[in-house]
Amino acid sequence: MTTTDVNIRPVARVSAALRWPKIPGLRRMVGPVVLLALWETAARAGWISPVVLPAPSAILSAAIRLAQDGTLGQAVGISLFRLLTGFALGSLAGFALGIAVGLSVRAEELFDGTLQALRAIPFLALAPVFSLWFGADEASKIALVSFGAVFPLYLNTVAGVRAVDARLAEAARTFGVGRGGIIRDVIVPGAMPSILVGVRLSLSWALAALVSSEIAGAATGLGALVAQAREFVQTDVVILCVVIYALLGLATDALARVAEWGLLSWRRSFPGQ
Amino acid sequence: MASGTSAVSVRGATRSFASRQVLRSIDLEIAPGEFLVLLGASGCGKTTLLRLLAGLDRPDYGRIQVPEGRSVVFQDARLLPWRRVWRNVVLGLPRDRARAEAALEEVGLGARADDWPGTLSGGEAQRAALARALVRQPELLLLDEPFAALDALTRLRMQQLVLDLWRVHGPAILLVTHDVDEALTLADRVLVMREGRIAVDIPVRFDRPRVRVAPGFERLRQHLLQELGVVSTEHEALTSPRAAVS
Amino acid sequence: MISVRTIPYRVLAASMSWLVPVTLLVMWSVGSASGVIPDGVLASPWQTAETAWTLSADGTLPWSIAASLRRATIGFAVGGGLGIMAGIVSGTWRVGEDLLDGTLQMLRTIPFVALAPLFMVWFGITEVSKIALVAFASFFPLYLNTHSGIRDVDGRLIEAGRVVGLQPWGLIREVLVPGALPSILVGLRYSLVLSIIALVVAEQINLTTGIGALLGDARRFVQTDVMALCIATYAILGWIVNRAAERLARWQLSWRNGVRAS
Numbered sequence: 054m055t056t057t058d059v060n061i062r063p064v065a066r067v068s069a070a071l072r073w074p075k076i077p078g079l080r081r082m083v084g085p086v087v088l089l090a091l092w093e094t095a096a097r098a099g100w101i102s103p104v105v106l107p108a109p110s111a112i113l114s115a116a117i118r119l120a121q122d123g124t125l126g127q128a129v130g131i132s133l134f135r136l137l138t139g140f141a142l143g144s145l146a147g148f149a150l151g152i153a154v155g156l157s158v159r160a161e162e163l164f165d166g167t168l169q170a171l172r173a174i175p176f177l178a179l180a181p182v183f184s185l186w187f188g189a190d191e192a193s194k195i196a197l198v199s200f201g202a203v204f205p206l207y208l209n210t211v212a213g214v215r216a217v218d219a220r221l222a223e224a225a226r227t228f229g230v231g232r233g234g235i236i237r238d239v240i241v242p243g244a245m246p247s248i249l250v251g252v253r254l255s256l257s258w259a260l261a262a263l264v265s266s267e268i269a270g271a272a273t274g275l276g277a278l279v280a281q282a283r284e285f286v287q288t289d290v291v292i293l294c295v296v297i298y299a300l301l302g303l304a305t306d307a308l309a310r311v312a313e314w315g316l317l318s319w320r321r322s323f324p325g326q
Numbered sequence: 327m328a329s330g331t332s333a334v335s336v337r338g339a340t341r342s343f344a345s346r347q348v349l350r351s352i353d354l355e356i357a358p359g360e361f362l363v364l365l366g367a368s369g370c371g372k373t374t375l376l377r378l379l380a381g382l383d384r385p386d387y388g389r390i391q392v393p394e395g396r397s398v399v400f401q402d403a404r405l406l407p408w409r410r411v412w413r414n415v416v417l418g419l420p421r422d423r424a425r426a427e428a429a430l431e432e433v434g435l436g437a438r439a440d441d442w443p444g445t446l447s448g449g450e451a452q453r454a455a456l457a458r459a460l461v462r463q464p465e466l467l468l469l470d471e472p473f474a475a476l477d478a479l480t481r482l483r484m485q486q487l488v489l490d491l492w493r494v495h496g497p498a499i500l501l502v503t504h505d506v507d508e509a510l511t512l513a514d515r516v517l518v519m520r521e522g523r524i525a526v527d528i529p530v531r532f533d534r535p536r537v538r539v540a541p542g543f544e545r546l547r548q549h550l551l552q553e554l555g556v557v558s559t560e561h562e563a564l565t566s567p568r569a570a571v572s
Numbered sequence: 573m574i575s576v577r578t579i580p581y582r583v584l585a586a587s588m589s590w591l592v593p594v595t596l597l598v599m600w601s602v603g604s605a606s607g608v609i610p611d612g613v614l615a616s617p618w619q620t621a622e623t624a625w626t627l628s629a630d631g632t633l634p635w636s637i638a639a640s641l642r643r644a645t646i647g648f649a650v651g652g653g654l655g656i657m658a659g660i661v662s663g664t665w666r667v668g669e670d671l672l673d674g675t676l677q678m679l680r681t682i683p684f685v686a687l688a689p690l691f692m693v694w695f696g697i698t699e700v701s702k703i704a705l706v707a708f709a710s711f712f713p714l715y716l717n718t719h720s721g722i723r724d725v726d727g728r729l730i731e732a733g734r735v736v737g738l739q740p741w742g743l744i745r746e747v748l749v750p751g752a753l754p755s756i757l758v759g760l761r762y763s764l765v766l767s768i769i770a771l772v773v774a775e776q777i778n779l780t781t782g783i784g785a786l787l788g789d790a791r792r793f794v795q796t797d798v799m800a801l802c803i804a805t806y807a808i809l810g811w812i813v814n815r816a817a818e819r820l821a822r823w824q825l826s827w828r829n830g831v832r833a834s
Binding site: 080182 | 807
């Protein structure tokens, strides 16, 4: 026989005292904050060697130091330039090809097979190949980034174009809208949701390509900073660069989301989706 | 056993959700082997009480004594879709196929032991759930509106099945329902819950199988309906002098 | 060119999976033969095949493949295994989620490639740092999918489990994990694919043995045939893993249909 003998539930009493302030996301911050605090304490107390894992405060001061003498700004600038240039080239190519293949059977027969085949190559493995072909400088890195950026955007553009309601294009034609106009005003906006997903994917692949090509060998940029820091075992700078790469990823993704929010404002008032 | 010979003993059970008091100091005793039916409209708290007895919830105040060996049958059968029927029956027990098959035979599903739950009809699934509940020889069987989702004919068959199984295995039973006829077919004792309190507690002393024409049966039925807030024209007819003839 | 539309569907579907490698091969052969792709840029397919033969005979190629596969398997097993366990902990217990999820979501934003130098600082130029990279990459898809899969298990089934007396571990084993299995399998597919990509990266940066080392050496001596061979090997590896992932997806779907058979 089990007995539940309660006068007042103890849990109820405790949580009445401990009111979590109703800030959204507070719960999720608990873990990282606790971890950071532990990390800082352990590093200060000397339990972890600064060579292995410097304290968060050390990383922060390294960041400030490098920012002040301009090294950080320069490195980030160069890497960002590579990322954005490569991304722009690759995504535009992917976009153009996607529109063409989506709209024209001819184009599909011409390009699609080739693109699908190229996509199968693990592009990160191509870093040495590209550095051989284009020399170990800007061109090869931008080339790798572009190559990485092409495919997600291509695939998503094709899918987006195919998903556009043909009846809308038809209606536009009956009103005398020309080919270019239909592409600009019906097809592209209609395919936009899918394209924007492709943009975000392309950005993350581009970032992976960037990091990969920089770390394989770079004279400038964040990659060079990392390599140098590694040589002199400046773990705080290495970790700083890791964080910056992560922030780059977050920042570009956030920008893409803002663009998405702006370009897809019509979706919010759409009951169906 | 702490309090006499009761299978279930509830004293002062109180439960609130948000600011709503769902159970207001419930007192209840169920004797071993007794078939108790709890009637009530939606929202009266009957399911909450059952969940307290099942251990799925805890009261804010009060004392609940229930046997260790308890089983629950829910309104939806809740068989694990990724386990074959016989393995569902012995869930939580050692993987004894013979035992599972015996239990399934009792509910008429002997031939479906190896099937996937997804292939069973509603009634078959509930029968499997019954087999799962009874295979562990519980002292207390809790049924939460078990037949509400079944069609009328299947429901009648299932009620008969429950009675047969009860006679064989003899657990104390608490069955929650909103169906007065179901209550009268099955119960030794009927409770009506209203607004978190037990409003009525009546023994049902007719012989089984219960027949509507037994003297006093219809009057009891109308009484219960009235307690549930359902007023019918039959009631007037019965309370007229002519009713005494039937 | 034969229009794709005139080919019967079944033949098309069957040949689809071979289409990609074959197309690539054709493009490559045509390019080399016609001189569009000079040998200095990329060796021809037959030259590469010859090199493949030579390197297999003297053991270099099989040895390198073995080394690479070993890393990938260990890294995937470690990372994936930890991912599933972490997912179970954060999916089953609120406390687990509070402790783990916030931190892990932040770590997820790090492109794993960026960790290569850090791992090299910590573990030196050893197997461990490469395996660690593969493990890191394999961890997240499985963690995320296990976590969400468990959270999405039907609460009513969890209650049914509790009522028959299954306590935390029994509940996890009988209800939560099987219920989350479709989701976990999806994560498995992504982890598999990512592990190969991480392998490629790890091997580029950290050259000791394996296909990546072969590739690095070949680049230094501008041996485009060996380079082509290595890329092809990576590509084949990736293709095999992708096919395995597709198979997994189809198996997973049929299992669910079997369970909900009608």
